[in-house]
Amino acid sequence: MKQTTLSMDPYNLIITGVGGQGNVLASRLIGNMLSEQGYYITIGESFGAAQRGGAVESHIRVSAQRTYSPQIPKGKAHMVVALEPTEAIRILRDYGNPGVKVLSNMRPVYSMGVICGEQSYPSTEKIKECITASSKASWFVNSTDEALKLGNPIFGNIILIGALAGTNALPLDHKSFEKALLQRMKPDKIDVNLKAFDIGKEMTSA
Amino acid sequence: MTTLNTGRKGEKMLLMGNEAIARGALEAGVNVVTGYPGTPSSEIIDRLSKADRERNLYVEWSVNEKVATEVAAAGSFAGLRSMAVMKMMGVNVASDFLMHLVMTGTRGGLVLVSAEDPGAISSLTEGESRYYSKFLEFPLLEPGGFQEAKDMTKWAFELSEKINNIVMLRTVTRISHGSGNVVLGELPETSPRAHFEFNGTILDEQTGPILTVPGPFAVNLHARQQNKLQAAANLFEDCPFNTYEGPENPELLIITSSVCHLYCIEAVELVDAPDRVGILKLGTTWPLPAKFLKKHMQRTERILIIEEVLPFLEENIQVLACQLGAEFAAKKFHGKGDGTMDKVGELNPTLVAGALSRVLDLAMETVSVDYSENINKQAVDNAPDRMLTFCPGCPHRASFWSIKRVLELNNQQGFVCGDIGCYGMGMLPCGFETVKTVHSMGSGTGLASGFGKLGQFGMDQKVLSVCGDSTFFHTVMPALANAIHHRADITLVVLDNSGTAMTGFQPHPGLTIKASGTELPALDIPSICRAMGAKVQVVNPFDVENAEKVLLKTIEDPDGVKVVVMRQICALSPEKKSKKQFEIQVDENVCIGEECGCNRLCTRVFKCPGLVWDGEKKTSKIDAVLCVGCGVCHSICPSGAIQRKEIA
Ligand code: SF4
Ligand code: SF4
Numbered sequence: 050m051k052q053t054t055l056s057m058d059p060y061n062l063i064i065t066g067v068g069g070q071g072n073v074l075a076s077r078l079i080g081n082m083l084s085e086q087g088y089y090i091t092i093g094e095s096f097g098a099a100q101r102g103g104a105v106e107s108h109i110r111v112s113a114q115r116t117y118s119p120q121i122p123k124g125k126a127h128m129v130v131a132l133e134p135t136e137a138i139r140i141l142r143d144y145g146n147p148g149v150k151v152l153s154n155m156r157p158v159y160s161m162g163v164i165c166g167e168q169s170y171p172s173t174e175k176i177k178e179c180i181t182a183s184s185k186a187s188w189f190v191n192s193t194d195e196a197l198k199l200g201n202p203i204f205g206n207i208i209l210i211g212a213l214a215g216t217n218a219l220p221l222d223h224k225s226f227e228k229a230l231l232q233r234m235k236p237d238k239i240d241v242n243l244k245a246f247d248i249g250k251e252m253t254s255a
Numbered sequence: 256m257t258t259l260n261t262g263r264k265g266e267k268m269l270l271m272g273n274e275a276i277a278r279g280a281l282e283a284g285v286n287v288v289t290g291y292p293g294t295p296s297s298e299i300i301d302r303l304s305k306a307d308r309e310r311n312l313y314v315e316w317s318v319n320e321k322v323a324t325e326v327a328a329a330g331s332f333a334g335l336r337s338m339a340v341m342k343m344m345g346v347n348v349a350s351d352f353l354m355h356l357v358m359t360g361t362r363g364g365l366v367l368v369s370a371e372d373p374g375a376i377s378s379l380t381e382g383e384s385r386y387y388s389k390f391l392e393f394p395l396l397e398p399g400g401f402q403e404a405k406d407m408t409k410w411a412f413e414l415s416e417k418i419n420n421i422v423m424l425r426t427v428t429r430i431s432h433g434s435g436n437v438v439l440g441e442l443p444e445t446s447p448r449a450h451f452e453f454n455g456t457i458l459d460e461q462t463g464p465i466l467t468v469p470g471p472f473a474v475n476l477h478a479r480q481q482n483k484l485q486a487a488a489n490l491f492e493d494c495p496f497n498t499y500e501g502p503e504n505p506e507l508l509i510i511t512s513s514v515c516h517l518y519c520i521e522a523v524e525l526v527d528a529p530d531r532v533g534i535l536k537l538g539t540t541w542p543l544p545a546k547f548l549k550k551h552m553q554r555t556e557r558i559l560i561i562e563e564v565l566p567f568l569e570e571n572i573q574v575l576a577c578q579l580g581a582e583f584a585a586k587k588f589h590g591k592g593d594g595t596m597d598k599v600g601e602l603n604p605t606l607v608a609g610a611l612s613r614v615l616d617l618a619m620e621t622v623s624v625d626y627s628e629n630i631n632k633q634a635v636d637n638a639p640d641r642m643l644t645f646c647p648g649c650p651h652r653a654s655f656w657s658i659k660r661v662l663e664l665n666n667q668q669g670f671v672c673g674d675i676g677c678y679g680m681g682m683l684p685c686g687f688e689t690v691k692t693v694h695s696m697g698s699g700t701g702l703a704s705g706f707g708k709l710g711q712f713g714m715d716q717k718v719l720s721v722c723g724d725s726t727f728f729h730t731v732m733p734a735l736a737n738a739i740h741h742r743a744d745i746t747l748v749v750l751d752n753s754g755t756a757m758t759g760f761q762p763h764p765g766l767t768i769k770a771s772g773t774e775l776p777a778l779d780i781p782s783i784c785r786a787m788g789a790k791v792q793v794v795n796p797f798d799v800e801n802a803e804k805v806l807l808k809t810i811e812d813p814d815g816v817k818v819v820v821m822r823q824i825c826a827l828s829p830e831k832k833s834k835k836q837f838e839i840q841v842d843e844n845v846c847i848g849e850e851c852g853c854n855r856l857c858t859r860v861f862k863c864p865g866l867v868w869d870g871e872k873k874t875s876k877i878d879a880v881l882c883v884g885c886g887v888c889h890s891i892c893p894s895g896a897i898q899r900k901e902i903a
Contacts, residue, residue, distance in 0.1 A: 092434040118517035119433035123605040124622035142634035166868035171637040
């Protein structure tokens with residue numbers, strides 16, 4: 050059995066976002082990086098209608114002991130990674146606690162109600178204030194903007210995975226990321242993804 | 256790179272539950288795989304269709320679940336291991352054939368996979384199919400995790416061959432769409448020869464014709480079927496998928512199955528009661544292994560049954576307890592019967608821990624009231640709800656827009672009957688709440704056929720139904736035949752977007768590709784409808800003006816069944832991606848927003864996500880990232896503020 054190097058066992062990570070942002074790929078990559086190291090991984094996902102503008106959440110359970118359930122108990126998240134900032138707030142309502150950490154991309158994806166002017170979207174300051182008040186530590190990054198510089202908003206995910214690695218919350222590093230990429234991508238795509246990972250890592254490394 | 260169809264024995268992979276099931280089937284040497292798409296089942300066939308050449312499979316997306324089961328059964332009758340895959344509603348469709356099949360029995364191992372959705376996360380009901388196993392008398396297996404999803408699938412084929420009957424493997428969303436670590440097993444070499452043997456006597460299961468026959472013979476077959484079920488029950492007595500973990504004599508025994516097993520383990524941890532609670536996990540939930548249950552129920556006087564939705568396990572265990580004698584019948588049962596658990600919705604570790612804390616009178620650690628009250632308020636204020644909507648440039652938005660307008664113009668309280676698919680969202684604001692009934696696949700047209708005959712009783716509303724192209728073949732054709740034959744006055748609108756969009760573009764008989772991507776002849780929907788006797792028009796929903804003209808004329812024709820095929824490829828279709836037809840711009844000088852008198856038709860009513868209300872400038876604007884350039888909003892703006900330029 051693997052000697053635990055986790056700050057918590059199980060470590061409960063949630064990746065949240067909006068359908069189409071690439072939650073599933075992000076959770077798979079993180080899961081692969083950690084299962085390579087011998088951890089038991091469970092990923093809980095529900096998708097389907099989510100593709101059409103709904104919120105999507107992936108629960109990742111990491112343990113050196115055994116397989117945990119695909120749903121994190123309410124109020125028991127250790128880290129929330131948000132591809133969309135208001136989704137972080139929504140997740141904290143169900144899974145937050147005073148010890149939770151939050152890493153959030155700040156690029157909004159407007160809901161239908163906001164787009165058509167029926168609902169309002171909170172300001173960046175308001176979002177930050179709200180997340181800061183409800184977490185022990187938080188990181189706000191502009192991964193979509195950085196991704197656009199690399200040529201495609203979809204790299205935003207990878208940048209966030211790098212940023213998660215930079216927080217040192219979980220044993221994730223450049224090498225294990227490369228290995229996980231090799232399992233699922235064509236060789237010509239690897240370099241730009243590694244670059245995105247490193248950019249993200251820079252953003253949160255103390 | 257390790258993949259599902261190449262991974263070697265002993266290799267570890269992080270697999271989705273559906274992938275684990277697919278791998279289990281490959282390890283069993285399956286040859287024939289069929290199914291109809293439906294969340295959360297679709298990935299099983301998607302993955303296997305990529306292995307068809309390497310692993311010598313025949314994979315097909317069948318026209319519906321009944322036919323899928325029949326095609327798989329043919330494989331079994333010819334001696335091949337075969338599998339049919341569907342979501343729970345599909346089992347209802349297949350059930351007519353199943354009732355016969357269970358009586359005749361099977362030859363090559365035959366497994367029916369039913370992927371269910373407690374909590375109706377992506378389904379219209381949370382109805383379940385476990386009851387079929389009891390009602391139709393065949394064995395039911397339920398994996399409690401990811402490794403087990405693989406191992407149990409393989410075992411299901413072996414079980415089917417031992418008892419010569421179909422076996423159902425039931426999975427749920429949290430397993431099918433969850434992922435976990437799986438150690439792979441061996442992939443066998445298979446080189447089967449298919450042959451249907453029928454020269455033996457009618458009573459010889461392996462060599463005779465496979466028939467259901469009326470009268471005493473049917474009763475005989477029924478008795479034989481029940482013996483098979485008993486044989487399965489005997490095998491279940493020492494089946495590795497039934498396990499007990501906990502103290503020798505726990506104060507409370509949990510009996511559970513499926514993903515609930517993982518919730519139970521975690522719940523016991525959450526209330527910190529490992530010395531007081533034991534967990535009995537059943538992988539074989541019908542028929543019940545009586546001796547095995549007796550042995551473990553003896554451990555305690557109190558039993559809590561944890562399962563999702565209806566009390567299937569609970570009631571069967573209580574009946575068994577009565578049969579086991581007064582001592583067992585007198586035990587205290589907790590679960591759905593005594594109100595400890597709900598009979599609706601999916602479970603999670605927190606709900607199970609809540610039940611444990613009530614039953615055992617234990618404290619449960621929760622987040623402080625201050626924290627939760629505050630974050631609750633923040634979420635209400637700062638996390639705007641995300642309502643489902645059609646994608647930017649979705650043809651359905653344009654189609655429903657025209658249908659809605661035409662019904663208003665006609666002004667006879669007309670309405671639309673719909674069913675399942677992306678177009679079911681026609682009931683939501685994104686479809687202008689045009690759809691007024693939604694039930695099972697194809698039922699919109701069946702209902703319309705009924706409504707269309709009520710003129711005799713004074714009904715003078717225009718009746719429309721909508722269906723997708725895949726649904727047309729699945730179950731609409733019989734309803735359409737009924738409507739045509741009985742001269743119902745209705746209009747069927749086929750929203751043909753060239754694929755099963757909702758579940759990820761699985762092919763269907765109207766397209767020229769099969770599961771594995773090779774060419775097949777396509778059936779043409781307009782020609783079929785014409786041959787059946789309907790008047791048929793084909794329009795492009797993006798040509799709003801023409802679509803409205805044709806629709807209006809069609810619904811006002813009082814004579815029999817009319818069909819309008821609204822044909823435009825789905826915005827998410829792989830073929831369509833990144834092909835913009837128009838460059839779209841809002842002319843800020845023409846768009847005067849609230850002042851215009853249009854009542855912000857474009858953003859308030861039409862609501863394509865590509866079209867955004869700019870609260871500061873008080874005009875509409877195009878979101879260049881989201882807009883796919885379909886050009887439809889150009890047609891709906893009454894002031895001509897939305898301008899389009901054709902991209903060559
Ligand atoms: S997936 Fe296709 S059919 Fe479904 S809402 Fe999007 S564009 Fe419309
Ligand atoms: S052209 Fe108009 S209707 Fe079509 S996708 Fe763009 S904003 Fe939406």
